[in-house]
Amino acid sequence: MIRLVPDHSARIQRTEKVPFTFDGVALMGCAGENLAAALMQAGVLHLRNAPGDGAPRGAFCMMALCQECVVFVDGQSVESCRLTVSSGLVVKSRR
Amino acid sequence: MLIDEQGQAGGQVWRAKDRSILSAPATPESRSGDNLRERLAASGVRQMTDTRVWQIERQGEHWVIHTLRNGAAGRLHSRAVILATGAREEAQPVRGWTTPGVIGLAGATALFKQSIRLPGRASVVAGAGPLVFFVASEIRRLGGTVAAVVTPNTRADWLARLPSMVARPDLLWRGGRWVADLMLAGVPIYWGHAVKSVSGDDQVTGVTLCRLAADGTPLPGDIGIAADSVCLGGGLAPSTEAAQLAGVAIRYRPELGGWVSEAELDGSTAREGLFLAGDGCGIRGAVAAELHGQIVARTALRHIGQASASDPALERAYRRASRFGEAMTVLSALRADPIGLATPDTIVCRCESLTRRTIEVEIESGAVSSNAVKSGQRAGMGPCGGKYCQSSVARLIALHENRALSEIAPPTPRPPIRPVPVSALAGDFDYDDLPMPKPAPL
Numbered sequence: 001m002i003r004l005v006p007d008h009s010a011r012i013q014r015t016e017k018v019p020f021t022f023d024g025v026a027l028m029g030c031a032g033e034n035l036a037a038a039l040m041q042a043g044v045l046h047l048r049n050a051p052g053d054g055a056p057r058g059a060f061c062m063m064a065l066c067q068e069c070v071v072f073v074d075g076q077s078v079e080s081c082r083l084t085v086s087s088g089l090v091v092k093s094r095r
Numbered sequence: 096m097l098i099d100e101q102g103q104a105g106g107q108v109w110r111a112k113d114r115s116i117l118s119a120p121a122t123p124e125s126r127s128g129d130n131l132r133e134r135l136a137a138s139g140v141r142q143m144t145d146t147r148v149w150q151i152e153r154q155g156e157h158w159v160i161h162t163l164r165n166g167a168a169g170r171l172h173s174r175a176v177i178l179a180t181g182a183r184e185e186a187q188p189v190r191g192w193t194t195p196g197v198i199g200l201a202g203a204t205a206l207f208k209q210s211i212r213l214p215g216r217a218s219v220v221a222g223a224g225p226l227v228f229f230v231a232s233e234i235r236r237l238g239g240t241v242a243a244v245v246t247p248n249t250r251a252d253w254l255a256r257l258p259s260m261v262a263r264p265d266l267l268w269r270g271g272r273w274v275a276d277l278m279l280a281g282v283p284i285y286w287g288h289a290v291k292s293v294s295g296d297d298q299v300t301g302v303t304l305c306r307l308a309a310d311g312t313p314l315p316g317d318i319g320i321a322a323d324s325v326c327l328g329g330g331l332a333p334s335t336e337a338a339q340l341a342g343v344a345i346r347y348r349p350e351l352g353g354w355v356s357e358a359e360l361d362g363s364t365a366r367e368g369l370f371l372a373g374d375g376c377g378i379r380g381a382v383a384a385e386l387h388g389q390i391v392a393r394t395a396l397r398h399i400g401q402a403s404a405s406d407p408a409l410e411r412a413y414r415r416a417s418r419f420g421e422a423m424t425v426l427s428a429l430r431a432d433p434i435g436l437a438t439p440d441t442i443v444c445r446c447e448s449l450t451r452r453t454i455e456v457e458i459e460s461g462a463v464s465s466n467a468v469k470s471g472q473r474a475g476m477g478p479c480g481g482k483y484c485q486s487s488v489a490r491l492i493a494l495h496e497n498r499a500l501s502e503i504a505p506p507t508p509r510p511p512i513r514p515v516p517v518s519a520l521a522g523d524f525d526y527d528d529l530p531m532p533k534p535a536p537l
Binding site: 001002003004005006007008009010011012013014015029030031032033034037038040041045046047050051052053055056057058059060061062063064065066067068070076077081082084085 | 100107113114115116117118119120145166183184193194195196197198199201202203205206209210211212214215232235236237238272273275276279280296297298442445446447448449477478479482483514516
């Protein structure tokens, strides 16, 4: 099939995968990758529960405005879209 | 000194890759972004990255900029400040838009540019203007699948903008390629449609579309599409909060993205030593914003007593780029009724999980301004600061009170304009230092 927009996926080279955890679940992500992107890639979309109705929420704006992707790292609550993956990173959710 | 919220300069359009990307094919955005970052590094400008500005105030002859970096608060004093706050993305609330797997259309571009990742395996891409086709095209370029493109614009809307788009044949050609590629690949493009609801409990499983009448009202006849992710955009709006804190008035200019900060073409404002550049004073697009930055930098240099002549050729180029950008902004605003697809039980304020019904009850009980709804129900008082509900709340007030949107100002922004942990401020402030602004008018 003719493609006017070529598929570049095979030409992207990433850093090595390193282990990290999300609520105790072992995951792998590329070292230095944006944490919200790495969680999405690992299939973890449900990052917290909404106030009020308790419904699941996940990363939304990806630019540190909406606060939906906030997680706990080292006891601090931070937007996961402003963090990066490192080996042994321990991420806790607000679920 | 350059203060940037992100780890590397570039904002949203020229957003830099994160450290996980060792190599990747260049794009027009990555090339111009890398070029700008190289020139910035060579310029000797000091960069404070990963730094949030949460308050700006005037003290004597100086502006005081309150910052937050690595959990520590700081202050900078300056005679001249240029605010280049850019745009935020609007979102149209529909049932299920809070489901994990729904991300903003501009958010999707951040994911592509920074981490070169896809939002899911099969994505519905929905929104107005050229951004929807850029996002769909990037998903294809990165090896993903676009389940459908959904846009409120019709082909006739686009044809009507052609005269202004001819000002930038390069961009017109690039956009034409995106659409042609999607059509060749057999991706369904739903012109004149909108996403009406998103299904799925803890993850998206699909969307329901509807056709829109010329005035944006949904028409009967639903279309269901299976997808595991949705990129949902409602157009761009200028980020005005920082300029408002500094005392710059806002004006309703729907053709420029909604409420815009009042500034002259050269960036000067009613406040001495405070200048505005780029999309924050009206959405005119990245090309115009870059030229505007050069114009405004000259103005700021003159203010601090350095010789820097204005450049008529630069201003002409800016006007030309603005015509293209403004035509795109109008396309993005067309047919977009910010609240028309929200059912009574649709969440409008994500931070406080407030539904359309709850907000309407508050308005009916007499809360007829954005500040009153904020005080009464906390819509706009949550951690996002009202960025994702203020347009919807204003629209609901306009509908109930039969008033024009230009009469319903967004809620008064309050410091901190970005979340600040109390621990970062404790010990740093005396009681007398705390800013005590006048109460917001209800």
